[in-house]
Amino acid sequence: MGRTEMTLEATVNSSPTTIAELVGHRxxxxxxxxxxxxxxxxRRALLQAVCIPGYQVPFGSREMPVARGWGSGGLQVxxxxxxxDDAVKVIDQGDDEGVNAVNxxxxxxxxxxxxxxxxxxxxxLIQSRxxxxxDDMNENHILILQVPVPEPLRGIERDIRELARMxxxxxxxxxxxxxxxxxxxxxxxxQSTGYPCLVAxxxxxxxxxxxxxxxxxxxxxxxxxxxxxxxxxxxxxxxPYTDVEPLTFEDVPFxxxxxxGATCRLCGSSDSFLVEMPGKQESWSCSDTAxxxxxxxx
Amino acid sequence: xxSIHVPSPIIQVRNLGKYxxxxxxxxxxxxxxxxxxxxxxxxxSIVAAxxxxxxxxxxxxxxxxxxxxxxxxxxxxxxxxxVAASTGDVRLAPFEDGNVNILDLDPSxxxxxxxxxxxxxxxxxxxxxxxxxxxxxxxxxxxxxxxxRNFGAIRDRARELLARTEVPLDRMDDIVRNFSGGMRQxxxxxxxxxxxxxxxxxxxxxxxxxxxxxxxxxxxxxxxLEELQVAAIVVSHDFGVxxxxxxxxxxxxxxxxxxxxxxxxxxxxxxxxxxxxxVAAART
Numbered sequence: 001m002g003r004t005e006m007t008l009e010a011t012v013n014s015s016p017t018t019i020a021e022l023v024g025h026r027x028x029x030x031x032x033x034x035x036x037x038x039x040x041x042x043r044r045a046l047l048q049a050v051c052i053p054g055y056q057v058p059f060g061s062r063e064m065p066v067a068r069g070w071g072s073g074g075l076q077v078x079x080x081x082x083x084x085d086d087a088v089k090v091i092d093q094g095d096d097e098g099v100n101a102v103n104x105x106x107x108x109x110x111x112x113x114x115x116x117x118x119x120x121x122x123x124x125l126i127q128s129r130x131x132x133x134x135d136d137m138n139e140n141h142i143l144i145l146q147v148p149v150p151e152p153l154r155g156i157e158r159d160i161r162e163l164a165r166m167x168x169x170x171x172x173x174x175x176x177x178x179x180x181x182x183x184x185x186x187x188x189x190x191q192s193t194g195y196p197c198l199v200a201x202x203x204x205x206x207x208x209x210x211x212x213x214x215x216x217x218x219x220x221x222x223x224x225x226x227x228x229x230x231x232x233x234x235x236x237x238x239x240p241y242t243d244v245e246p247l248t249f250e251d252v253p254f255x256x257x258x259x260x261g262a263t264c265r266l267c268g269s270s271d272s273f274l275v276e277m278p279g280k281q282e283s284w285s286c287s288d289t290a291x292x293x294x295x296x297x298x
Numbered sequence: 299x300x301s302i303h304v305p306s307p308i309i310q311v312r313n314l315g316k317y318x319x320x321x322x323x324x325x326x327x328x329x330x331x332x333x334x335x336x337x338x339x340x341x342x343s344i345v346a347a348x349x350x351x352x353x354x355x356x357x358x359x360x361x362x363x364x365x366x367x368x369x370x371x372x373x374x375x376x377x378x379x380x381v382a383a384s385t386g387d388v389r390l391a392p393f394e395d396g397n398v399n400i401l402d403l404d405p406s407x408x409x410x411x412x413x414x415x416x417x418x419x420x421x422x423x424x425x426x427x428x429x430x431x432x433x434x435x436x437x438x439x440x441x442x443x444x445x446x447r448n449f450g451a452i453r454d455r456a457r458e459l460l461a462r463t464e465v466p467l468d469r470m471d472d473i474v475r476n477f478s479g480g481m482r483q484x485x486x487x488x489x490x491x492x493x494x495x496x497x498x499x500x501x502x503x504x505x506x507x508x509x510x511x512x513x514x515x516x517x518x519x520x521x522x523l524e525e526l527q528v529a530a531i532v533v534s535h536d537f538g539v540x541x542x543x544x545x546x547x548x549x550x551x552x553x554x555x556x557x558x559x560x561x562x563x564x565x566x567x568x569x570x571x572x573x574x575x576x577v578a579a580a581r582t
Contacts, residue, residue: 169406176442177428181435183449184471249449 032079033111038062042080042235046226049237054203055167056150061233071104071129072230074146078108078127081142081226087115089123094131094273094287101129118290130193132214134272134291137223139240145208147229150236152196152206172204179247189252198245199238212256213273218244259284267295307353308529309377309497310396314350314386316372319343321384329553331572336369336553345553346372350386352548352558356496357527361540361547361561363576369553370533374501376401377531378418379408390415392496413443417490421502423482426489429475433460433485436474440492459488463518480511487518491526498523498530504539516542537580541565549573 016022032039038060045059064072078088090105092098096118104127109116117123120135127144137143156174157163166172175196182189193209197218207215208227218225218238225238238244248254262284263270265277272291274284286292317325325338329345337344347369354360362370376383379400389396393415400411412418417440420426427436437456438446446452460470463484469477474485483503490498503519504512520543523530532543540547541561549557549570557570568574 169409171409171443173439173443174428176447177431177435177439180438180442180449180452181432184432184434249452250447251450 029111031084031112032082033065033107034062034076034079039080042076045235046077046080046237049226049235050224050239052203053239053242054199054205054236056205056234056236058233059235061230064230065107066100066104068231069148071100071127071146073228073232073235074127074129074144074230075104075107075228076230077144077226077228077235078104078125079111081144082108082112082114082125084112084114086112086124087117087122088125088127089117089120089133089290090127091131091133091288091290092129093275094133094291095289097289098129119294120290130209130211131273131287132210132217134286134288137221139222141223143223143225145210145225145227147206147208147227147234148231149194150206150227150229150232150234152194152204154206167203170202175204175247179249183249183252189248192257195254196247198243198247200242201245204247205236205238211273212246212254215244215246215254216256220244264292264295267292269295304353304355304358306355306391308356308391309352309354309531310387310389310391311350311352311373311377312387314373314376314383314388315348316346316369316376316381316384317343317348318346331551331554331556334552336367347376347550347553350548350550350555352555354529354531356529357523358546359523359530359532359544361544362531362533362550363535363537363540363547364550365535365576367552368550370535370548370550371501372553373550374418374499374531374533378416378499379405379411380418390497413440414493415495416497416499417493417495418499418501419483419486419490419503421505423474423479423486426486427474427482429482430473432471432473433465433477433488434470436485436489437492440489444493455492456488459491460485462491462522463488464514478511480507480515483507483515484518487515487522491522494526496528498526498528500530500532500543502534502536503532505534505536519543537565537577549576 042059045057049057062076064075066072088108090101092101105116120133120137124140125142129146153163153166153175156178179189193211194206195212195215196204197207199205220241222240224240227236246254259274262274264274264286265283266285269286273287275287277283277285320341320343322341325341325343326348328338329336336346350373352360362373364370375381377388383401386401387399388401390400393411434456437459438452441452441455457467460467465481465484474482504515507515534540544561547561547564548555551572557573565577568577
């Protein structure tokens, strides 16, 4: 409180009279861009999220220097969690060099002075859009996923009061009906990315658009996963060592994506998540670029 | 009047009441059949149903008959949990051995009852069905709510129910919106029976269907009631429906039960003037 008053006073006393002065008039930089009160508020929401695995906690999503829908939720979670000893890795679809990944990483490192890295081993905070790194992660890692649509039931119910009721009562039969309908119409459950999962046998979560390939990684993981949806103003979490079950019928096994016989054209690996090169049929490469590079070098 | 009490009832309803607006104890005496209205002229409150008592035994179907606005659907909806009753005591033998007044349960517990204790068939299939979902999917809904997680088993059960309610099996994977009114009603009945509930509530189940389709659906309901030995409540304004499906019935007018009789007796010898009017109207 005292600090806020002092800052205001300082502003008044110097009374800038031109826009140039106003812009140039920057008060002391805060660590990790956000003011302490904001970070505290986000951390409080995150603590609640960790305590109630899979439950979507509302939070006061801030204006960020990136537009909402461009990772602002993940960014706020990262900035609220980051400390001076952390090292950050940011990926976009598995790629450290994606434009958005580079910008977000720069924002984090410039506002904190912490190290950046592309190596999972060296990172403590890993912010990601739509992938979980191939490497093993452990208790020292926090995985932060950017979430466009945090509500797994959005496609089957539009009324938010009804959605809140369904979650509160774990009334998920309509979700099962949608899987049933999918199987009847298409012969298989077609939902590919963001596959709905039951967390700790209680809440259904949207697993962001991570591919099915990554879903088993969330089950009983050693690392903490935090989900941030800036536009939708929700955070949720999967704590370490928590059950994460993809919703599927007993007699319809959950299957991850596979491309028969495909190997990465760069590192030759066949046991990583492969993506088709844009515009080139049957030309595959690893989605996780840092992992792929390491495969080639060792 | 015949006794409203039966030995070991499945459904027991005592002093069920529902009003809309402010409550004033005196308004009960200012409304009802003697006053020709359910609306209190002092408070402008509506006494939609008041002092309703009855029992329903296993394998028995009780009818509630009356004109629009008589309170018969209100009674059914209060028992179903669609409408919160203002007062009363309703016990269901299959739920906690009838030791709990279900009107005291919170909305979540009330919804639980709808999964495998109590099913409702509405006049409008859109109320009981998801029209954008296939016939099979509509049956999968209560099954998955009850914990079914085997796709093949769900398909088998849906097929069995649709066959029983005479829905052509080649329509099983079509969305219900593309079905005719009679077919929708058959799917709704199939869905209501999915978890073999011991209690079935039917709210004008054939109203709005054309005569030949209605008689087919009515036949089906009668067979099912006989076959399944559920306790049923049938609400209808149509004495034909009540006569065909029920052994006993209540006549309601302006929110009160005015007569309670065996159905054939009522049709032969109605006592209350309003019942006489209703029977006379049905017989012409």
